[in-house]
Amino acid sequence: MKLGMVGLGKMGGNMAARLRDKGHEVVGYDFDPQVSDVGSLAELVGRLEAPRTVWLMVPAGEPTDSAVEELGGLLDAGDLVIDGGNSHYVKDREHADALKDKGVHYVDAGVSGGVWGRENGYGIMVGGAAEDVARARPVFDALTPDEGGGFVHAGGVGAGHFVKMVHNGIEYGMMQAFAEGFELMQASDIVDDVPGTFDSWREGTVVRSWLLDLLVRALEEDPELEGLRGYAQDSGEGRWTVQAAVDHAVPAPAITAALYARFASRQEDSPAMKVIAALRNQFGGHAVATATDDPVRTPRS
Numbered sequence: 001m002k003l004g005m006v007g008l009g010k011m012g013g014n015m016a017a018r019l020r021d022k023g024h025e026v027v028g029y030d031f032d033p034q035v036s037d038v039g040s041l042a043e044l045v046g047r048l049e050a051p052r053t054v055w056l057m058v059p060a061g062e063p064t065d066s067a068v069e070e071l072g073g074l075l076d077a078g079d080l081v082i083d084g085g086n087s088h089y090v091k092d093r094e095h096a097d098a099l100k101d102k103g104v105h106y107v108d109a110g111v112s113g114g115v116w117g118r119e120n121g122y123g124i125m126v127g128g129a130a131e132d133v134a135r136a137r138p139v140f141d142a143l144t145p146d147e148g149g150g151f152v153h154a155g156g157v158g159a160g161h162f163v164k165m166v167h168n169g170i171e172y173g174m175m176q177a178f179a180e181g182f183e184l185m186q187a188s189d190i191v192d193d194v195p196g197t198f199d200s201w202r203e204g205t206v207v208r209s210w211l212l213d214l215l216v217r218a219l220e221e222d223p224e225l226e227g228l229r230g231y232a233q234d235s236g237e238g239r240w241t242v243q244a245a246v247d248h249a250v251p252a253p254a255i256t257a258a259l260y261a262r263f264a265s266r267q268e269d270s271p272a273m274k275v276i277a278a279l280r281n282q283f284g285g286h287a288v289a290t291a292t293d294d295p296v297r298t299p300r301s
């Protein structure tokens with residue numbers, strides 16, 4: 001099948017390469033002329049035959065919004081746009097409606113697999129009309145793992161990005177649990193081999209998983225992670241998961257705590273904990289640490 005790929009970064013570039021490896025013809029467009037096959041979206045559309053399929057793999061938010069808008073002016077009735085970025089599921093309905101006015105079809109696709117996907121295949125979760133999903137099925141089949149699985153048509157427009165958002169929320173919780181286990185074993189004076197413990201858990205245990213494999217890989221490179229700062233960014237999916245949990249009155253304490261742990265990681269100091277220290281001092285005369293003190297760490301202090 002021939003398709004256009006918009007965005008040839010770490011994800012889009014590797015996906016285009018995997019599709020080509022599997023015999024598909026990909027015309028790629030990127031702002032970086034070094035990696036782009038064409039100079040503009042208009043040129044990309046001109047290189048495809050109707051009915052066209054264009055896969056967007058650009059950052060969520062404004063970059064995706066403007067690409068959808070521009071494509072709406074370039075594509076014809078019967079063409080198909082697939083948004084494979086990490087867009088908010090609420091945006092999918094807006095994008096689908098804007099394109100529908102011109103007869104252009106829309107499918108949202110959550111894509112998981114990171115930089116390993118080119119080799120291992122990706123997990124693809126899609127939302128949209130059955131006939132649109134069926135039309136792009138050869139592309140989904142090429143992107144998913146060779147051994148099968150890794151694909152779901154989760155529902156109508158928005159469902160693909162909704163389940164990808166939940167997947168990423170679960171990812172937050174799982175990573176936070178491994179992180180806390182790491183810190184606890186390191187803090188104890190009873191475990192001599194923390195990397196070896198994680199490594200042993202890769203076989204036979206309840207917590208064996210790809211995230212655990214990746215943690216072991218990181219610990220092989222730096223057993224105490226001394227080269228890293230304890231600072232973690234987020235790109236929005238955890239926030240959307242927590243927001244969706246609030247909207248549906250679904251208790252999601254693990255995912256919420258994992259998100260808040262990332263916020264805390266970005267603080268040099270904790271204004272909230274200053275308030276705790278101030279209040280303990282006010283009501284009980286308890287000692288405080290000043291800005292220049294080394295904090296005294298004792299159990300339960």
Ligand SMILES: O=C(CO)[C@H](O)[C@H](O)COP(=O)(O)O
Nearest residue numbers: 112113168234235236237238
């Ligand atoms: O989709 C992904 C993995 O499944 C991305 O890596 C995602 O960006 C990770 O989210 P965050 O940056 O918020 O940790």
